[in-house]
Amino acid sequence: MVVPxxxxxxxxxxxxxxxxxxxxxxxxxxxxxxxxxWYAERHVQPEARRHPEVVHTVGRTHYFDQQAVEAFWAVWQEEVGTGRLGRAGRKPGSPATGGADRAQRERAVSVALAVLREEGGYRRGLAAQLAREHGGVARSWQRAVGEARAVFESEQGAGRDAAP
Known part of the structure; x- marks a missing residue:
């Protein structure tokens, strides 16, 4: 029964x-x-894993063909899995640092810091290069490079203050 x-x-x-x-x-x-x-990015997915198009609209509610949705979901589960489903973003009140996300960030900062040390400092485009080489989102690499840069610059400052 449908409520009015x-x-x-x-x-x-x-x-x-x-x-x-x-x-x-x-x-x-x-x-x-x-x-x-899923719907917004359907055009960049392989055809088998593409979210179905809207086939009907009632008011502001979009409807999709049920068989197409079930086929999409079966392929998604097989190829991608369900480990990353759930709420988008952090849950309210959860700390911004800690857990697996922070461990992943620490690894990214370590990689960025190693590159900064090897190259002798920061250069433009480093985050984009690291994203291409190691995978992940460029914005996350920008944050990691920013953290690594702060550590690197503090190391350089400490080196200048030390007596010969």
Whole structure:
């Protein structure tokens, strides 16, 4: 039964079952942010792993072909897995540092610091180069290079202050 102000999660359109984004979230366990990203970035995914297109709209609710969604989800689980599903971003009140994310950042800072020491200092484009060489997002590498640069510059300052 449909409550007057609520849109159904699933309905028949053109003789086929169509499902809303909320239904897809219930099927996959993905957060609203992940669902939005899958749809927004569908054009850059391989065809088999591409989120289905909207086939019907009721008010502001988009509906997708249920069979296409289920096929998409089966391929996604097989090729990508479900380990990164859930809420987008940090949970409210969680610390900005610590855990696996901080360990990964520390490794990135170590890599960046080694490059700074080898090259004798910072140069433009270093974060982008590290992102290409080691994978990951350029913005994350920019943060890691910033942290490494602070350590490197403090080491250089300490070296100048030391007596010969």
């Amino acid at each position: 102000d609520e849109t159904p999660l699933r309905l028949v359109h053109g003789g086929r079952w169509v499902v809303s984004r909320a239904w897809v979230g219930e099927l996959t366990g993905a957060s609203a942010g992940t669902l939005a990203r």
